[in-house]
Amino acid sequence: MTSTTAHPVLAAIHGRLVVSCQAYPGEPMRDPDTMRRVAEAVAAGGAAGIRAQGLADLRRIRAALDLPLIGLWKDGDGDVFITPTLDHALAVAETGADIVALDGTRRPRPDGRTLAETVKAVHERTGRLVMADVSTYEEGVAAAEAGADVVGTTLAGYTPYSRAEPGPDLELVAALSRDLPVPVIAEGRIHTPEQAAEAVRLGAHAVVVGTAITHPTSITRWFVAALQDR
Ligand SMILES: CC(=O)N[C@H](C=O)[C@@H](O)[C@H](O)[C@H](O)COP(=O)(O)O
Numbered sequence: 001m002t003s004t005t006a007h008p009v010l011a012a013i014h015g016r017l018v019v020s021c022q023a024y025p026g027e028p029m030r031d032p033d034t035m036r037r038v039a040e041a042v043a044a045g046g047a048a049g050i051r052a053q054g055l056a057d058l059r060r061i062r063a064a065l066d067l068p069l070i071g072l073w074k075d076g077d078g079d080v081f082i083t084p085t086l087d088h089a090l091a092v093a094e095t096g097a098d099i100v101a102l103d104g105t106r107r108p109r110p111d112g113r114t115l116a117e118t119v120k121a122v123h124e125r126t127g128r129l130v131m132a133d134v135s136t137y138e139e140g141v142a143a144a145e146a147g148a149d150v151v152g153t154t155l156a157g158y159t160p161y162s163r164a165e166p167g168p169d170l171e172l173v174a175a176l177s178r179d180l181p182v183p184v185i186a187e188g189r190i191h192t193p194e195q196a197a198e199a200v201r202l203g204a205h206a207v208v209v210g211t212a213i214t215h216p217t218s219i220t221r222w223f224v225a226a227l228q229d230r
Pocket residue numbers: 020022072154155158187188189190208209210211212
């Protein structure tokens with residue numbers, strides 16, 4: 001493990017659950033104060049950290065909660081949409097988020113900067129940790145080499161060249177956790193407590209769960225489909 005594991009924010013989420021509190025454009029819960037309430041509700045349930053999207057949501061959640069906060073800003077309609085540029089990353093850091101999550105793939109970024117340049121600038125200008133959201137093993141290795149403090153499996157199944165499975169890519173979690181010199185966060189389609197526990201058993205530093213806890217429309221659809229399929 002690298003020295004970043006000793007960082008208090010990473011120590012605080014070690015082996016624990018981070019809950020992603022996000023609503024999507026046009027949805028009824030897409031409102032910063034609603035997301036603040038959702039974040040407080042999951043904190044009451046024992047979440048060790050929060051992951052949230054958008055500057056207004058992040059500011060509101062930061063003001064209400066002292067927990068480690070992973071911030072991102074989804075923007076644009078290009079392939080790279082999770083905190084796509086350095087300016088987005090600096091704005092996320094400005095909200096008080098402890099960890100800036102950004103696209104950690106090797107696809108071209110809209111501002112023409114490389115991942116390594118972006119990570120370096122975030123470190124130098126904000127002192128915040130950077131979480132690189134990747135979709136494959138190779139991207140995880142490259143992101144760690146580029147200086148990311150944490151690597152997340154967030155984008156596995158969401159790039160055209162990565163394995164898309166209905167469940168989480170636990171094979172990827174295991175391989176990256178085994179081989180990377182930085183902590184790996186298991187994220188993406190973790191829908192049950194058992195899957196979350198398995199990710200940590202496979203070496204994940206922490207687990208991020210979003211949809212299965214904070215997205216009622218999706219959860220409702222799962223139940224509706226099960227009744228239709230009966
Ligand atoms: C691919 C992408 O845009 N992922 C986003 C990243 O922040 C969120 O939409 C997900 O909800 C989050 O990663 C948590 O994953 P899940 O909701 O599957 O537990």
